[in-house]
């Protein structure tokens with residue numbers, strides 16, 4: 001599966017959802033996740049993300065491994081999103097900031 005990682009938090013650009021052929025993105029207040037049961041590993045979303053937040057599971061940086069479980073756990077709580085809706089207002093300021101997990105809204 002593919003996994004949305006920490007740098008999506010407080011950015012949520014949503015460019016990724018427009019290209020997903022199976023509509024597997026789920027939206028929370030300030031983060032998206034990928035439904036691991038729906039993702040077909042096509043990888044087209046990876047270059048679309050301005051925050052470089054999406055990785056194939058096997059390519060995840062070591063410190064982002066907890067996001068495999070986080071994507072799976074939040075999938076049933078978040079709502080389906082299939083159309084780009086624009087980034088959060090301060091996305092460009094938060095893009096690349098470290099330690100954003102503390103700001104994740106569930």
Ligand code: F3S
Pocket residue numbers: 004007008009011012013014015016017031032048049050051052053054
């Ligand atoms: Fe998040 Fe990147 Fe999509 S910031 S909403 S994974 S385009």
